[in-house]
Amino acid sequence: MSLFSLRFLKNLVPCYLLVLLVIAPAAMAQPKSTKVTVMPAITDIDRYSVRMLTLALAHASTRYDIVPDADGGQRTQGRYIEDLRTGRIDVMWAASDASIEEQVLPVRIPLLKGLLGHRIFLIHKNSQSKFDAVNTLDDLKKLKLGQGATWADTKILESNGLTVVKTQKYENLFYMLDGGRFDAFPRGVQEPWGEVNKIPGLELAIEKRLMLVYKMPFYLFVSPDNPALARDIEKGLNAMIADGTFDHEFLNDPSIKKVIELADLKNRKVFYLDNPALPKGTPVDRAELWLDINSL
Structure with missing residues (x-):
């Protein structure tokens, strides 16, 4: 090996070690996700x-x-x-x-x-007049509301004296509402806008004037x-x-x-409701x- 090559390698090794000293800690410092x-x-x-x-x-x-x-x-x-x-x-x-x-x-x-505790109703599109006549909680208690059987809301509505029709499956509620099994499907205010036309052929609408509020x-x-x-x-x-x-x-x-x-x-x-749950x-x-x- 020539004298030039030996001198080149001698100078290269410290540079290589310096690169390792810089790169290795940086690689080790990357946290495992x-x-x-x-x-x-x-x-x-x-x-x-x-x-x-x-x-x-x-x-x-x-x-x-x-x-x-x-x-x-x-x-x-x-x-x-x-x-x-x-x-x-x-x-x-x-x-x-x-x-x-x-x-x-x-x-x-x-x-x-x-x-989510501010609830407005999905209803059948021909039912608005029924809700226009609701002015007191007693008026509302005469109507039937649909909910999931295991939902936290179901217990709240029932404990406040409201009549609740229950089912296990979320999708069933839309068909039951359209078929007149209950009068309204209470939804968080952000939910019914994407649900009202969720299932083609069902005649649903968003009720215009009432709201339930609970924690x-x-x-x-x-x-x-x-x-x-x-x-x-x-x-x-x-x-x-x-x-x-x-x-x-x-x-x-x-x-x-x-x-x-x-x-x-x-x-x-x-209508302000208590949440006993x-x-x-x-x-x-x-x-x-x-x-x-x-x-x-």
Whole structure:
């Protein structure tokens, strides 16, 4: 080997070692991600929930990768709870009650600021005159309302003296309403706009003047075996509340913004209902977590 080659190698080795010293720690510093399997994002609420979860976990020191459930499809709430309890998924979202909170771990920040507890009705398109005659809660008690058998709302409506017709399957409610099995299908104000024409051939409409209001927190839920994830989500959501990101995302979400405008909340006749199923841990004293209609 020539003298030039020996000198070249002698100079190259320190440079190579320097590159290793720079690159190796950087590679080692990359945190390993933790996969978080969530419900599939099918509805606008699903997509909003995934976005809020993603923004919340961006505040965590742990790197999380959010992955939708590979099976996809829409299952019953009871099935999702079981999937969460058994570790098949890591995060779900739903309206809360004591029964759910006994089974899985809630992150007690209402994602929808209680908007889901503002309920307007899907009705048959020829039934508006029936609701125009409703002026008191007693008037409303004469009508039948349709709900899912396991939904938290069902217990609330029944405990306030309202008549509820129940079924296990969500899709059945639209056919039952169209067929006159009950008079109205109470929905969160953001829900009926995408549902009224969901099934071709059904003659449904959105009722124009009434609204039920009750405390209905809509939470992210985590497996009881993963409290660290729950803490990271809660910490992130509280950070978003503190810096204004939470309200900005809520009020500017296209689906929420649209329905606040469409529902005409301020001009509806409101019936306030008690929620006896409201868990004791519900943060009712944190006014910043709940929607104030008068501020819209």
